[in-house]
Amino acid sequence: MAPEDTCTAEPYRAYGAELKETRPYSPCRAACPAHTDVEAYVGLIAQGKYTEAFEVITSVNPIASVCSMICHHPCEQSCRRCGVDEPLAVRHLKRFAIEKSKDYRRAKRKLVKKTKGKSVGIIGSGPSGLTAARDLADLGYSVTLYEKHPVLGGMLAAAIPPYRLPREVLKEDIDDVISKGVEVKTNFEIGRDAKLDDLAKKHDAVLVAIGLSQSRSLNIPGVDGPGVLLAIPYLEDVAFGRKPDLGKSVLVIGGGNVAMDVARSARRLGVEKVEMVCLENEQEIPAWKWEVDEAVEEAIKINYRWGPKAVVRENGKVVGLEVTKVLSVFDANKRFAPTFDTNTTTVLKAETIIITIGQMSNLAFLKDSPVKVDERGRVEWNPATQMSSAKNVFVAGEVVTGPGSAIAAVANGRRAALAMHLYIQGETIEGRLPAQEKEKIAQMPSEVVEKISKQPRMKIKHLAPEVRVKTMDHFEMGYSEAEALEEAGRCRGCGGGAVVDQKKCMACLTCMRVCPYGAPVVTSVSEIRPEYCQACGLCAPECPAQAISMVSYDVREIRNTLPTIIGKVDADRQEPVIAALMCTHHAKVIGVPNNVKAIPVHCTSRIDILDMLKAFESGADGVAIIRCGSGTCKYRDIEPRVNARVKRVQDLLGMLKIESNRLEILSATSDNGGNPYSAICADFSERVKKLGLRARK
Amino acid sequence: MIVGSQKPIEEIWNMVKDFKKVLVFGCNTCVAICHAGGEKEAETIAALIRMKASQEGKQMTVNHLGVMRHCEPEYFEPVIDEVKKYDLVLSTACGVGVNFLSDRTGTVPVYPGINTSFYGAVEAPGVFKELCAGCGDCIVHMTGGICPVARCAKTLMNGPCGGTNKGKCEISKDVDCAWYLIVERMTKLGTLDKLSAIIPPRNWSTARDGGPRRISMEHIREFEEKEAAKTETAGGKR
Numbered sequence: 001m002a003p004e005d006t007c008t009a010e011p012y013r014a015y016g017a018e019l020k021e022t023r024p025y026s027p028c029r030a031a032c033p034a035h036t037d038v039e040a041y042v043g044l045i046a047q048g049k050y051t052e053a054f055e056v057i058t059s060v061n062p063i064a065s066v067c068s069m070i071c072h073h074p075c076e077q078s079c080r081r082c083g084v085d086e087p088l089a090v091r092h093l094k095r096f097a098i099e100k101s102k103d104y105r106r107a108k109r110k111l112v113k114k115t116k117g118k119s120v121g122i123i124g125s126g127p128s129g130l131t132a133a134r135d136l137a138d139l140g141y142s143v144t145l146y147e148k149h150p151v152l153g154g155m156l157a158a159a160i161p162p163y164r165l166p167r168e169v170l171k172e173d174i175d176d177v178i179s180k181g182v183e184v185k186t187n188f189e190i191g192r193d194a195k196l197d198d199l200a201k202k203h204d205a206v207l208v209a210i211g212l213s214q215s216r217s218l219n220i221p222g223v224d225g226p227g228v229l230l231a232i233p234y235l236e237d238v239a240f241g242r243k244p245d246l247g248k249s250v251l252v253i254g255g256g257n258v259a260m261d262v263a264r265s266a267r268r269l270g271v272e273k274v275e276m277v278c279l280e281n282e283q284e285i286p287a288w289k290w291e292v293d294e295a296v297e298e299a300i301k302i303n304y305r306w307g308p309k310a311v312v313r314e315n316g317k318v319v320g321l322e323v324t325k326v327l328s329v330f331d332a333n334k335r336f337a338p339t340f341d342t343n344t345t346t347v348l349k350a351e352t353i354i355i356t357i358g359q360m361s362n363l364a365f366l367k368d369s370p371v372k373v374d375e376r377g378r379v380e381w382n383p384a385t386q387m388s389s390a391k392n393v394f395v396a397g398e399v400v401t402g403p404g405s406a407i408a409a410v411a412n413g414r415r416a417a418l419a420m421h422l423y424i425q426g427e428t429i430e431g432r433l434p435a436q437e438k439e440k441i442a443q444m445p446s447e448v449v450e451k452i453s454k455q456p457r458m459k460i461k462h463l464a465p466e467v468r469v470k471t472m473d474h475f476e477m478g479y480s481e482a483e484a485l486e487e488a489g490r491c492r493g494c495g496g497g498a499v500v501d502q503k504k505c506m507a508c509l510t511c512m513r514v515c516p517y518g519a520p521v522v523t524s525v526s527e528i529r530p531e532y533c534q535a536c537g538l539c540a541p542e543c544p545a546q547a548i549s550m551v552s553y554d555v556r557e558i559r560n561t562l563p564t565i566i567g568k569v570d571a572d573r574q575e576p577v578i579a580a581l582m583c584t585h586h587a588k589v590i591g592v593p594n595n596v597k598a599i600p601v602h603c604t605s606r607i608d609i610l611d612m613l614k615a616f617e618s619g620a621d622g623v624a625i626i627r628c629g630s631g632t633c634k635y636r637d638i639e640p641r642v643n644a645r646v647k648r649v650q651d652l653l654g655m656l657k658i659e660s661n662r663l664e665i666l667s668a669t670s671d672n673g674g675n676p677y678s679a680i681c682a683d684f685s686e687r688v689k690k691l692g693l694r695a696r697k
Numbered sequence: 698m699i700v701g702s703q704k705p706i707e708e709i710w711n712m713v714k715d716f717k718k719v720l721v722f723g724c725n726t727c728v729a730i731c732h733a734g735g736e737k738e739a740e741t742i743a744a745l746i747r748m749k750a751s752q753e754g755k756q757m758t759v760n761h762l763g764v765m766r767h768c769e770p771e772y773f774e775p776v777i778d779e780v781k782k783y784d785l786v787l788s789t790a791c792g793v794g795v796n797f798l799s800d801r802t803g804t805v806p807v808y809p810g811i812n813t814s815f816y817g818a819v820e821a822p823g824v825f826k827e828l829c830a831g832c833g834d835c836i837v838h839m840t841g842g843i844c845p846v847a848r849c850a851k852t853l854m855n856g857p858c859g860g861t862n863k864g865k866c867e868i869s870k871d872v873d874c875a876w877y878l879i880v881e882r883m884t885k886l887g888t889l890d891k892l893s894a895i896i897p898p899r900n901w902s903t904a905r906d907g908g909p910r911r912i913s914m915e916h917i918r919e920f921e922e923k924e925a926a927k928t929e930t931a932g933g934k935r
């Protein structure tokens with residue numbers, strides 16, 4: 001377990017964080033509503049730095065564990081690797097890092113001091129409410145969360161079925177938030193147990209984050225009565241372990257993701273025959289493709305292009321749904337405007353019908369309050385300030401944004417928290433909330449794509465359909481460490497690449513000549529084009545003016561930390577001190593001999609001649625540069641440059657009368673199943689031992 | 698540009714070994730382009746000196762720094778106070794920079810970390826070639842754009858010597874004969890007939906032989922002086 005003092009109150013800042021903010025985002029980061037720095041944390045995972053990755057993720061997202069299970073991952077959809085082969089498995093890598101950080105995060109939980117002397121009340125504990133609660137607690141406010149359900153989490157707790165989101169995962173996130181000293185009032189419904197006005201008086205600011213917790217129904221004959229259920233109450237039953245009686249067959253009306261949850265959970269409740277019916281065809285269906293595929297795997301039949309006409313009952317009991325053929329769903333302007341062939345109808349048989357056609361909020365408690373609701377039943381708000389029409393009442397999440405994703409609700413909750421903070425501090429809000437759309441780097445030009453070797457995405461394993469439908473248990477398996485390292489190694493580090501200090505560059509053309517991807521363009525100074533740059537780092541150690549830095553790492557880190565890593569060299573040592581700078585891109589360093597100081601690097605391309613010299617200067621008897629196993633380098637043209645650097649240092653060592661073979665470049669042994677580093681380190685150590693230990697005066 | 702090459706560490710060590718605080722000071726223009734004395738190489742040399750000092754059991758502080766150019770004061774003025782904190786500055790600029798800086802560091806000596814070699818061009822990455830000798834009276838319009846002063850081993854002005862050998866100079870088979878190149882080039886340009894004109898003996902007083910050279914652009918200097926006077930009378934300080 002991590003010791004207490006590793007906890008930092010400061011949010012983790014990846015190297016170059018300030019610089020990064022001034023640069024276009026990686027597309028994955030831009031696509032994430034919360035702008036999670038995917039490039040940074042995937043890079044940290046690739047280096048085995050899992051808790052640092054955890055910090056990057058949770059700095060913007062307090063329900064990261066949840067998202068690691070259920071996020072629809074827009075980051076992946078926009079990943080630049082799509083142009084090469086397949087997107088990074090970002091969500092799965094997130095899950096891996098978070099699972100690896102379990103002890104760390106638990107040890108880290110601690111109360112935040114209430115320094116502001118002000119209080120806020122938050123109504124609703126879904127993603128937006130939880131996020132605002134954490135951010136405001138971190139800022140030093142006393143926070144009270146009011147939740148009508150017996151548990152926190154909003155739809156995460158009350159609607160998303162446990163086979164997709166295990167509740168112990170949700171609990172980790174909630175415990176993080178509560179541990180900051182957030183006061184929790186569950187079974188507390190505003191409108192029933194207190195009035196909004198009371199809260200607005202009690203607190204300096206109130207946040208309405210009540211989501212969309214009511215299902216919409218259909219106005220068709222036969223809909224009222226037993227055997228017809230609404231999605232949310234049904235899912236609440238599932239979520240809270242109450243077994244609803246569904247009979248032998250279920251028909252789900254709707255084709256969205258919620259409908260998938262409804263149908264797939266019905267299968268898990270033991271119903272053999274589960275069907276769905278939707279207006280759309282296979283291309284138009286709004287549910288994610290993977291949801292559809294998994295549902296079909298689970299023997300759920302989807303009836304496309306039928307519209308509900310009437311519930312058919314015999315003796316009051318539901319026997320089916322009469323449906324009409326759909327001709328089209330959208331009009332020429334892609335607006336929802338279904339047309340029907342009223343002559344073609346049929347009856348889909350079922351004992352239970354569950355209506356899943358959308359949700360709305362219950363805004364009854366706003367009646368007679370200063371918070372205005374428009375004629376279409378929506379809360380009036382100003383997206384630029386997150387404020388409702390009432391002075392100290394703010395709004396966040398789906399109640400105002402409409403249906404979306406958990407991570408979008410998180411992002412909106414963050415904005416609202418900042419707005420409330422500004423408001424309470426008496427500052428203007430308008431113009432101060434971060435822009436939601438961020439500039440992002442372009443997709444990779446085709447001449448770059450051609451230079452990137454294909455490497456398929458690591459498969460994500462699921463329990464077999466016939467096994468998983470038998471329980472409500474989580475059905476998706478996490479990555480092993482080896483799989484995660486391999487997958488993280490596929491990331492191209494977009495947006496984390498080279499930047500030229502234009503005050504230092506003297507347009508020598510070196511970077512342009514060195515770069516394997518044609519990223520730098522040198523005119524009066526060099527300009528490195530981010531959409532071309534692969535962040536390999538080859539150029540920075542070659543620049544004679546030291547004008548190049550990297551957004552994603554400190555180019556001086558190795559030489560700055562080497563003296564500490566090597567430590568004090570014992571004059572009476574028996575074994576040589578070896579510094580091994582090794583590419584650990586998709587392998588973790590384990591079990592190198594004791595006298596070997598392992599310095600993991602992302603790629604040998606990043607090792608500077610100054611790093612090699614620093615190792616000797618710090619007292620190493622031998623220095624090994626270890627590249628990854630043959631054919632595994634994810635960059636190109638690295639080897640000759642690194643060899644040339646090694647040769648140069650060997651020459652310089654010669655000038656100092658240090659045997660040049662105290663420095664060697666070696667290759668990790670790949671694929672022998674064992675540790676790729678230990679044997680070659682031990683061999684090298686033996687060779688250095690024969691040369692003798694370096695004496696120091 | 699000016700091309701230089703690093704001095705061997707042994708030579709550098711002999712220069713610096715008696716000093717306690719040494720600054721290796723790089724110049725980020727000409728000598729950086731030829732990878733001899735930019736900030737990067739300054740840091741490399743600093744590391745080598747530290748390693749040598751530790752081998753020799755000497756206690757010394759060796760740091761490095763770099764600025765864009767050592768031959769214009771504006772570039773190093775912002776760091777000059779820092780520079781003066783050292784016992785010795787090992788400049789890795791060309792000789793121009795070493796001289797120029799040493800006029801401005803008071804009692805702190807400035808020593809050369811590199812050998813200033815010639816005026817050259819980047820023939821290929823990492824290959825630098827001498828093409829001009831700075832003689833002060835350019836005549837390459839008469840020689841097809843190829844300088845016999847710099848590129849002929851004997852600085853011959855009217856055709857090759859007897860040592861020319863299949864396009865190579867007698868001093869080395871790796872050195873092109875400048876006059877062979879001149880003839881080839883002028884044939885290509887169709888100006889070979891110009892070569893029949895005799896180039897008279899040169900007046901070397903425009904070159905190094907005439908003593909140290911200085912060029913003063915009066916129109917620029919006077920203007921600058923007037924501007925300076927203006928701001929001073931206005932009570933301002935530039």
Ligand SMILES: Cc1cc2nc3c(=O)[nH]c(=O)nc-3n(C[C@H](O)[C@H](O)[C@H](O)COP(=O)(O)OP(=O)(O)OC[C@H]3O[C@@H](n4cnc5c(N)ncnc54)[C@H](O)[C@@H]3O)c2cc1C
Pocket residue numbers: 070071072123124125126127128129146147148149153154155156158159160161188189190191209210211212213235257258261362365396397398399403404405406407409
């Ligand atoms: C079945 C289902 C599956 C989903 N699957 C996914 C998915 O896979 N991935 C994804 O990203 N998103 C998914 N979502 C969407 C996601 O759950 C929502 O985007 C998110 O929960 C919205 O957060 P919120 O904070 O706006 O509101 P909610 O999560 O709806 O939270 C609002 C909370 O306010 C409480 N509340 C309401 N009124 C009151 C009151 N008067 N007093 C006190 N408390 C009150 C409610 O009980 C609720 O707990 C799914 C949604 C559903 C319904």
Ligand code: SF4
Pocket residue numbers: 026027028029038039042078079080081088090490491492493494495
């Ligand atoms: S390759 Fe990595 S950094 Fe680039 S878009 Fe994909 S996940 Fe993001």
Ligand code: SF4
Pocket residue numbers: 500504505506507508509510511512520522525526542543544545546547548
């Ligand atoms: S290598 Fe450095 S100095 Fe040369 S052009 Fe590139 S950035 Fe500029």
Ligand code: SF4
Pocket residue numbers: 497498514515516517518519520528532533534535536537538539540
């Ligand atoms: S060498 Fe690598 S880091 Fe440098 S510009 Fe090219 S791709 Fe980017």
Ligand code: SF4
Pocket residue numbers: 699724725726727728729765766767768790791792793794795
């Ligand atoms: S000091 Fe020498 S090397 Fe530096 S810019 Fe001036 S001429 Fe070039």
